[in-house]
Amino acid sequence: MQIEEMEMQGVFRLVPARFGDSRGWFSESWNRKRLSEAGINAEFVQDNRSWSAEAGTLRGLHFQSPPHAQAKLVQVLQGEILDVVVDLRRSSASYGRWTGVGLSAETGAQLFIPAGFAHGFVTRREGTEILYKCTDYYAPAHEGAIRFDDPDLGIDWGIDPARAILSDKDARAGSFADLHSPFA
Numbered sequence: 079m080q081i082e083e084m085e086m087q088g089v090f091r092l093v094p095a096r097f098g099d100s101r102g103w104f105s106e107s108w109n110r111k112r113l114s115e116a117g118i119n120a121e122f123v124q125d126n127r128s129w130s131a132e133a134g135t136l137r138g139l140h141f142q143s144p145p146h147a148q149a150k151l152v153q154v155l156q157g158e159i160l161d162v163v164v165d166l167r168r169s170s171a172s173y174g175r176w177t178g179v180g181l182s183a184e185t186g187a188q189l190f191i192p193a194g195f196a197h198g199f200v201t202r203r204e205g206t207e208i209l210y211k212c213t214d215y216y217a218p219a220h221e222g223a224i225r226f227d228d229p230d231l232g233i234d235w236g237i238d239p240a241r242a243i244l245s246d247k248d249a250r251a252g253s254f255a256d257l258h259s260p261f262a
């Protein structure tokens with residue numbers, strides 16, 4: 079398993095080892111001890127899957143506020159995404175900055191996102207399925223969202239924003255300037 083911290087503190091890109099043979103391959107997609115040895119201590123309680131029909135489907139930017147904040151471990155089972163995080167930790171050197179990483183079924187690469195970030199992704203291929211582990215349960219009353227095309231965040235999603243396929247909820251999301259971040 080390769081584990082590297084990204085330019086934002088606490089965000090890690092992980093690539094689990096794959097053991098190939100004549101049948102195909104085998105891989106451990108999550109091993110609590112290995113992550114803990116790398117400094118990632120997360121007690122996951124819920125796994126989520128989503129499948130998106132079209133390339134250019136954009137889900138985000140989402141977070142849950144304390145006391146139901148979630149860390150997430152994201153991987154792609156089919157297809158490819160650009161996975162994006164925005165640092166909402168007010169005391170962080172990278173507060174208000176974003177970073178993105180390509181994740182695909184072929185590489186099996188994963189992204190660990192600590193609590194205190196907004197998360198979103200855009201699918202780069204049709205029929206893309208992702209699986210992510212979360213450290214807290216779904217708590218709709220504590221959901222927050224920021225619009226994906228926020229001018230202050232300036233995220234390059236690699237698509238024409240006017241053609242992004244969004245949920246009604248995401249199309250109505252508020253701006254970063256109007257957010258009082260709930261994360262210290």
Ligand SMILES: Cc1cn([C@H]2C[C@H](O)[C@@H](COP(=O)(O)OP(=O)(O)O[C@H]3O[C@@H](C)C(=O)[C@@H](O)[C@H]3O)O2)c(=O)[nH]c1=O
Pocket residue numbers: 126128137138140141197198199215216245247
């Ligand atoms: C997130 C979630 C949604 N739902 C339901 C609510 C709704 O009817 C339906 C679709 O929900 P949403 O539109 O919020 O799904 P989606 O836009 O895919 O939301 C997800 O986006 C990515 C970027 C994340 O990081 C996730 O935490 C989550 O916010 O699924 C659950 O039952 N449990 C859950 O944990």
